Amino acid sequence: MLLSNSLTLEDEEIDLVTTVVKLWCEKNHIDLDSDCGKSAMAAAVNRVIAGEKTPEALYEAITIQMHIEQYKNPLI
Numbered sequence: 085m086l087l088s089n090s091l092t093l094e095d096e097e098i099d100l101v102t103t104v105v106k107l108w109c110e111k112n113h114i115d116l117d118s119d120c121g122k123s124a125m126a127a128a129v130n131r132v133i134a135g136e137k138t139p140e141a142l143y144e145a146i147t148i149q150m151h152i153e154q155y156k157n158p159l160i
Contacts, residue, residue, distance in 0.1 A: 097132050100137070131145045
């Protein structure tokens with residue numbers, strides 16, 4: 085995640101991103117500090133910058149954008 089992207093977020097948007105990404109990582113058994121977790125965080129920040137404002141829509145956008153199996157089995 086680019087630091088410059090996170091600097092453009094308001095406090096409420098930062099809370100939204102962190103809450104949704106933590107939930108997404110927990111439900112998918114992903115470590116937040118892993119490559120997949122960091123990619124999910126970057127995806128969430130980008131979606132919020134693009135205008136996504138609800139937790140449900142942000143969660144769905146992360147789910148669609150992230151190809152979880154790619155991170156679990158990198159040879160696929």
